[in-house]
Amino acid sequence: xxxxxxxxxxxxxxxxxxxxxxxxxxxxxxxxxxxxxxxxxxxxxxxxxxxxxxxxxxxxxxxxxxxxxxxxxxxxxxxxxxxxxxxxxxxxxxxxxxxxxxxxxxxxxxxxxxxxxxxxxxxxxxxxxxxxxxxxxxxxxxxxxxxxxxxxxxxxxxxxxxxxxxxxxxxxxxxxxxxxxxxxxxxxxxxxxxxxxxxxxxxxxxxxxxxxxxxxxxxxxxxxxxxxxxxxxxxxxxxxxxxxxxxxxxxxxxxxxxxxxxxxxxxxxxxxxxxxxxxxxxxxxxxxxxxxxxxxxxxxxxxxxxxxxxxxxxxxxxxxxxxxxxxxxxxxxxxxxxxxxxxxxxxxxxxxxxxxxxxxxxxxxxxxxxxxxxxxxxxxxxxxxxxxxxxxxxxxxxxxxxxxx
Amino acid sequence: xxxxxxxxxxxxxxxxxxxxxxxxxxxxxxxxxxxxxxxxxxxxxxxxxxxxxxxxxxxxxxxxxxxxxxxxxxxxxxxxxxxxxxxxxxxxxxxxxxxxxxxxxxxxxxxxxxxxxxxxxxxxxxxxxxxxxxxxxxxxxxxxxxxxxxxxxxxxxxxxxxxxxxxxxxxxxxxxxxxxxxxxxxxxxxxxxxxxxxxxxxxxxxxxxxxxxxxxxxxxxxxxxxxxxxxxxxxxxxxxxxxxxxxxxxxxxxxxxxxxxxxxxxxxxxxxxxxxxxxxxxxxxxxxxxxxxxxxxxxxxxxxxxxxxxxxxxxxxxxxxxxxxxxxxxxxxxxxxxxxxxxxxxxxxxxxxxxxxxxxxxxxxxxxxxxxxxxxxxxxxxxxxxxxxxxxxxxxxxxxxxxxx
Numbered sequence: 001x002x003x004x005x006x007x008x009x010x011x012x013x014x015x016x017x018x019x020x021x022x023x024x025x026x027x028x029x030x031x032x033x034x035x036x037x038x039x040x041x042x043x044x045x046x047x048x049x050x051x052x053x054x055x056x057x058x059x060x061x062x063x064x065x066x067x068x069x070x071x072x073x074x075x076x077x078x079x080x081x082x083x084x085x086x087x088x089x090x091x092x093x094x095x096x097x098x099x100x101x102x103x104x105x106x107x108x109x110x111x112x113x114x115x116x117x118x119x120x121x122x123x124x125x126x127x128x129x130x131x132x133x134x135x136x137x138x139x140x141x142x143x144x145x146x147x148x149x150x151x152x153x154x155x156x157x158x159x160x161x162x163x164x165x166x167x168x169x170x171x172x173x174x175x176x177x178x179x180x181x182x183x184x185x186x187x188x189x190x191x192x193x194x195x196x197x198x199x200x201x202x203x204x205x206x207x208x209x210x211x212x213x214x215x216x217x218x219x220x221x222x223x224x225x226x227x228x229x230x231x232x233x234x235x236x237x238x239x240x241x242x243x244x245x246x247x248x249x250x251x252x253x254x255x256x257x258x259x260x261x262x263x264x265x266x267x268x269x270x271x272x273x274x275x276x277x278x279x280x281x282x283x284x285x286x287x288x289x290x291x292x293x294x295x296x297x298x299x300x301x302x303x304x305x306x307x308x309x310x311x312x313x314x315x316x317x318x319x320x321x322x323x324x325x326x327x328x329x330x331x332x333x334x335x336x337x338x339x340x341x342x343x344x345x346x347x348x349x350x351x352x353x354x355x356x357x358x359x360x361x362x363x364x365x366x367x368x369x370x371x372x373x374x375x376x377x378x379x380x381x382x383x384x385x386x387x388x389x390x391x392x393x394x395x396x397x398x399x400x401x402x403x404x405x
Numbered sequence: 406x407x408x409x410x411x412x413x414x415x416x417x418x419x420x421x422x423x424x425x426x427x428x429x430x431x432x433x434x435x436x437x438x439x440x441x442x443x444x445x446x447x448x449x450x451x452x453x454x455x456x457x458x459x460x461x462x463x464x465x466x467x468x469x470x471x472x473x474x475x476x477x478x479x480x481x482x483x484x485x486x487x488x489x490x491x492x493x494x495x496x497x498x499x500x501x502x503x504x505x506x507x508x509x510x511x512x513x514x515x516x517x518x519x520x521x522x523x524x525x526x527x528x529x530x531x532x533x534x535x536x537x538x539x540x541x542x543x544x545x546x547x548x549x550x551x552x553x554x555x556x557x558x559x560x561x562x563x564x565x566x567x568x569x570x571x572x573x574x575x576x577x578x579x580x581x582x583x584x585x586x587x588x589x590x591x592x593x594x595x596x597x598x599x600x601x602x603x604x605x606x607x608x609x610x611x612x613x614x615x616x617x618x619x620x621x622x623x624x625x626x627x628x629x630x631x632x633x634x635x636x637x638x639x640x641x642x643x644x645x646x647x648x649x650x651x652x653x654x655x656x657x658x659x660x661x662x663x664x665x666x667x668x669x670x671x672x673x674x675x676x677x678x679x680x681x682x683x684x685x686x687x688x689x690x691x692x693x694x695x696x697x698x699x700x701x702x703x704x705x706x707x708x709x710x711x712x713x714x715x716x717x718x719x720x721x722x723x724x725x726x727x728x729x730x731x732x733x734x735x736x737x738x739x740x741x742x743x744x745x746x747x748x749x750x751x752x753x754x755x756x757x758x759x760x761x762x763x764x765x766x767x768x769x770x771x772x773x774x775x776x777x778x779x780x781x782x783x784x785x786x787x788x789x790x791x792x793x794x795x796x797x798x799x800x801x802x803x804x805x806x807x808x809x810x
Binding site: 057078085143 | 457488490
């Protein structure tokens with residue numbers, strides 16, 4: 001069995017921790033498995049590198065940022081390989097490019113296009129433990145690229161898919177909770193969750209897993225384990241709905257989890273001439289700047305001037321300001337207002353699809369507690385609300401109590 | 406004119422220093438030159454990375470060490486490119502591999518085989534300042550390799566040779582001195598020095614320039630400037646003998662410089678059966694371990710058991726110990742004694758070749774001061790002596806006074 005392990009920055013923060021991981025990987029190898037391991041940069045290395053660039057300018061070139069940020073993982077793979085070799089295991093480090101991870105898209109936010117697992121398989125067939133730099137790949141121009149924050153999860157799941165293996169993600173939380181335990185102290189850890197639910201939770205802001213990683217897992221049927229302790233399997237398994245149901249307790253809950261995303265901004269575009277072209281222009285500009293638009297809502301579409309709102313990640317604020325200035329220059333009556341003081345609260349569950357009462361319950365709770373909301377968005381298995389930042393945690397807590405999470 | 410600049414670790418230790426370099430490079434570009442710049446890792450980054458590896462083991466795998474050590478330069482090229490772009494210049498960073506620097510040899514001590522300057526020339530033709538990672542290249546296996554300490558000098562001169570340009574090396578000393586000013590306070594800075602003399606001085610231990618870099622400069626006729634201050638040209642030019650003579654003062658000195666090398670060890674191999682095979686075996690082992698043998702001396706060659714001695718860099722001590730154990734196991738009577746307490750003192754000058762009195766003067770000085778020596782070695786333009794470490798500086802000072810440096 002090929003097992004792709006992934007260790008985040010906290011897990012590899014010191015050479016002592018790297019040595020512990022090497023020992024554990026050795027034991028997994030000794031049990032007869034083929035071992036591939038994906039690692040992040042040590043501790044806060046990536047943040048420190050970003051800080052250096054920001055000492056020079058607020059808006060560094062993104063190709064150069066990818067070059068800069070990709071160095072941390074190269075250090076960790078070398079050190080982990082050395083640790084494994086010191087314990088007597090054959091090990092070899094590979095950069096994203098050497099591991100055959102081809103990417104495309106915007107620098108600092110590349111997507112994996114293809115993985116050629118040939119090189120890795122050759123090393124595995126020689127009994128080696130293969131140590132791959134997470135968070136990075138190579139684009140068609142031959143430049144190193146990065147996959148955005150949480151990109152190492154994506155690297156690991158994509159490699160497991162390409163190699164036909166399982167994926168185990170070791171992180172600084174001990175599994176997936178129905179709601180962030182820092183928000184709601186009675187939060188329960190889930191032994192198993194379906195890809196769809198996890199994807200919604202991740203996409204909606206639960207910081208544990210990168211949504212693209214879960215999406216890949218779902219697409220290629222890669223079972224993903226998320227946990228903390230080496231050796232003990234008391235974390236959460238992310239798998240298909242069928243396997244989730246086999247594993248779950250008898251009593252099916254309608255809601256699996258509540259997530260809170262505080263890293264969003266909401267943009268209100270007010271008094272813009274309402275025709276499809278104008279709206280398209282804004283979203284085209286957003287796309288060109290690599291901004292991920294989340295919830296879109298529109299009103300007043302019957303008048304000549306209307307307004308609409310959308311949310312996107314806080315990290316895109318500089319690009320938003322640029323777009324806002326362009327839009328306001330083009331349409332003098334229009335205001336492009338960026339509001340960072342919002343939080344998105346979402347409830348997620350496979351049961352939602354067949355239970356129309358959930359939305360009603362949510363709005364009843366908001367009403368009883370006199371809480372207003374800015375936007376609402378629904379998918380088959382989730383309902384998200386944008387509320388004022390100060391109300392975010394309270395709303396999540398109310399929902400967690402109501403749905404017994 | 407293509408000018409290849411090189412900045413060492415001290416020069417790029419902070420983002421503030423990187424910004425200053427960017428400003429200076431901009432002014433060089435504005436004067437109508439094509440600018441390529443080679444940089445080292447920031448400050449003590451490489452040392453810190455080596456320390457991390459040594460926290461895990463004394464003898465890390467060298468392929469992984471190259472991976473680890475090559476990351477520092479990748480960070481600097483990204484930051485310097487960002488700084489140049491912030492000042493409004495078009496700039497692009499290239500790794501050694503992207504710059505077309507092909508290497509071969511032992512990991513951590515690779516040699517440049519070939520440089521394909523095509524990619525760099527394309528960027529230059531578009532008006533870009535090209536920022537290249539020093540100290541690194543790529544081998545046939547596609548692995549990143551490093552060129553050994555001082556390798557960034559070699560990168561810079563090799564690029565200047567490949568591109569048909571000049572080379573300017575900015576370092577933490579303000580030029581080449583006839584003798585290390587820390588050893589002899591009246592040392593004089595040389596405005597110009599020939600490749601051969603510089604090569605001897607560098608090879609013999611003057612820390613300012615990597616000898617391979619000077620060798621390349623000589624081979625391809627690349628004029629090398631070595632200095633400290635940005636903008637002021639008060640350093641030293643390394644060039645051909647003819648140009649050196651044009652530049653030098655009327656009065657020709659026999660000796661151009663004295664160098665001291667304290668980073669050497671001397672090995673005495675005593676009581677070894679004297680046949681060519683045995684000696685060959687030792688040097689073959691040394692070669693296989695990437696040890697650079699320097700001075701070799703032999704005596705007692707007429708008896709069945711003889712002894713010989715050689716010097717090599719202190720950094721090879723671990724490999725020497727391994728070889729020593731093997732040799733002593735094979736030849737029970739033989740002792741393989743590693744002596745790190747030695748210093749090599751050399752005098753260098755083009756004039757030496759036609760002045761047989763210099764060696765006589767040197768030995769007279771040693772005799773008058775009751776200083777004994779272990780080895781002596783001569784080349785056309787240098788004479789080197791291995792003396793006890795405690796006597797090294799005194800010997801250099803005596804020579805400096807005698808030859809009026």
